[in-house]
């Protein structure tokens with residue numbers, strides 16, 4: 001009740017949502033679609049354009065008002081449409097929501113940079129670290145565009161399906177420019193979406209990337225049927241490891257206990273809808289990674305990010321037994337059973 005009162009007073013004329021006429025969404029997968037629809041539901045005359053690659057999916061979205069590949073069975077608001085034509089998608093847009101998987105983001109951004117004015121804020125929802133460069137999205141975006149671009153990093157516990165169902169969700173908008181973070185807060189805030197703000201971009205990004213790796217570990221424990229005790233101990237250890245690395249990178253401790261930290265860790269490690277957790281579950285049951293990836297049409301960012309974490313652990317001289325064991329299992333250097341044995345037989349420690 002209190003939320004909706006705040007919401008009603010905030011949505012006065014002159015708000016960012018009121019001023020917005022068109023928003024482009026890069027990537028018409030599950031989360032791009034869900035966040036595009038969340039915006040479109042708030043303002044029927046807002047034009048939301050999904051930039052997609054597949055002309056068949058594009059046709060379905062425009063004719064059936066349904067994303068038949070990524071969110072089958074959900075009707076999309078009539079003010080959401082799709083196109084495969086980047087210049088047409090981008091022209092006149094006041095904001096760009098970036099929902100392309102991290103490993104494809106550099107090539108994607110290089111491809112559209114000439115059409116995207118340098119003043120248009122990117123609202124990045126992708127979570128992960130780039131293989132090779134080790135960069136976070138806040139580093140990758142200016143690097144790929146070869147210029148400064150205003151960017152906000154929106155993260156937190158938010159399964160696409162539940163956003164699409166308009167179920168209550170809380171996220172955090174991170175930007176060094178607090179005013180821009182508040183603009184994005186006002187854009188997405190609704191009676192079913194709470195948006196906190198922070199200037200801790202590094203903290204929000206590292207938590208969002210590493211929780212995917214931890215969710216794979218949680219899935220492995222679940223898939224091996226090791227029990228509730230093991231799962232809780234693993235997640236607690238994983239939280240410590242994320243905190244150790246995040247602190248080295250300059251993240252704020254409060255971010256760890258916030259929506260993008262603990263909130264998203266809990267959702268992804270325990271929630272059945274997590275793709276990363278389900279990759280882990282299948283690994284824990286003995287399936288091969290190649291087969292799991294071949295049978296899935298959706299991205300599990302933790303698979304690529306796990307390898308990057310090994311490099312970060314080395315670079316910042318921090319011991320991350322659980323997170324680095326995930327990379328070892330994914331690379332076939334350890335079986336899931338060996339990884340568990342290895343972690344259980346590490347020296348007993350004082351809690352830190």
Ligand SMILES: NC(=O)c1ccc[n+]([C@@H]2O[C@H](COP(=O)([O-])OP(=O)(O)OC[C@H]3O[C@@H](n4cnc5c(N)ncnc54)[C@H](O)[C@@H]3O)[C@@H](O)[C@H]2O)c1
Nearest residue numbers: 027028029030031032099104108125126127159160298299
């Ligand atoms: N699904 C969720 O619940 C959720 C929630 C929060 C954040 N995220 C993050 O959002 C990002 C996108 O995830 P998703 O769930 O939408 O993924 P998805 O697998 O459902 O869809 C990915 C989309 O990106 C497109 N794509 C892939 N490579 C591309 C390229 N080179 N150029 C252009 N488009 C390309 C695909 O065609 C597809 O439309 C990920 O980083 C994910 O971690 C997802």
Ligand SMILES: O=P(O)(O)OC[C@H](O)CO
Nearest residue numbers: 156157158159274275276
């Ligand atoms: O399905 P996952 O594992 O990619 O997780 C989705 C979101 O990041 C949850 O907040």
